[in-house]
Amino acid sequence: MKKKQYVEKKQNWFLYVGGTITAVMVALILVGYFWTPYDPGAMDASAKALPPSLAHVMGTDNFGRDIFSRVLQGAGTTFFISLCVVIIGALAGTVIGALTGYFGGWGDEILMRLCDSITAFPSILLALVVIAVLGPGKWNVIWVLGILFIPSFARIVRGEFARCKHLNYIKSARLMGAGPVRIMVRHILPNTLPVLLPAISIGFNNAVLAEASMSFLGVGVSATEPSLGRMLSDGQGYLLRGLPWYALCVGVTIVLLILGFSLLGEGLQQRRRR
Numbered sequence: 001m002k003k004k005q006y007v008e009k010k011q012n013w014f015l016y017v018g019g020t021i022t023a024v025m026v027a028l029i030l031v032g033y034f035w036t037p038y039d040p041g042a043m044d045a046s047a048k049a050l051p052p053s054l055a056h057v058m059g060t061d062n063f064g065r066d067i068f069s070r071v072l073q074g075a076g077t078t079f080f081i082s083l084c085v086v087i088i089g090a091l092a093g094t095v096i097g098a099l100t101g102y103f104g105g106w107g108d109e110i111l112m113r114l115c116d117s118i119t120a121f122p123s124i125l126l127a128l129v130v131i132a133v134l135g136p137g138k139w140n141v142i143w144v145l146g147i148l149f150i151p152s153f154a155r156i157v158r159g160e161f162a163r164c165k166h167l168n169y170i171k172s173a174r175l176m177g178a179g180p181v182r183i184m185v186r187h188i189l190p191n192t193l194p195v196l197l198p199a200i201s202i203g204f205n206n207a208v209l210a211e212a213s214m215s216f217l218g219v220g221v222s223a224t225e226p227s228l229g230r231m232l233s234d235g236q237g238y239l240l241r242g243l244p245w246y247a248l249c250v251g252v253t254i255v256l257l258i259l260g261f262s263l264l265g266e267g268l269q270q271r272r273r274r
Helices: 002-011 013-034 067-103 105-119 123-134 138-164 168-175 180-216 228-236 244-273
Strands: none
Touching (some): 067 105, 067 138, 067 228, 067 244, 105 138, 123 180, 138 180, 168 180, 180 228, 180 244
């Protein structure tokens, strides 16, 4: 019995480590919404390009702004955008996948071909084109990426609903008079969660990368809003000019944010397979 518990814990280290990193990052982001050590936008000519110290944990940038305060604020923006993108993609994708997987027919064909059309193009490239037309901005990025994330969730949910609708307990529910809505919501949807939760974790990572990439290229959030991608772009030019900690601290923050959710998703998948 003890050996079995040890093996389970060993196999679940992805879940424990990922959960710990994610919890710490989310806690710091929440703190950053209400408090930062310094004003993220305050410039100080006497504190330009200071290295990391007790006064400035991540140092200061070329304008004398505290990098740690800016990272907290930028991580909050990136996290908010990624969270909204995943919510839009997961909710809309779940509804579309549930309807097409359960009912099938011509509606399934039309919606799945539409999803194929969206996924036929590289998501980042398509998002860049749309944002170039609409203009940069937080909400434009959220809606564009949210729509582009719908097909991936729709296909996952559709597959599970198409599989579960022929199982015996679903047939029993129909014989007992349960309607389609009750069957989908009360009986099939809970059984899709073990598959959907890891997909949400992976989707969040993709959203972080997409938002950071777009902001890095200057077509994401506007210049007045902090973002990890835009800060990474700003810090890139100072890597070899005596200010390497700017880009490094921002890059490490992005890596930790993605790593936490990646390990969490892997842990959830391992738990589902057992």
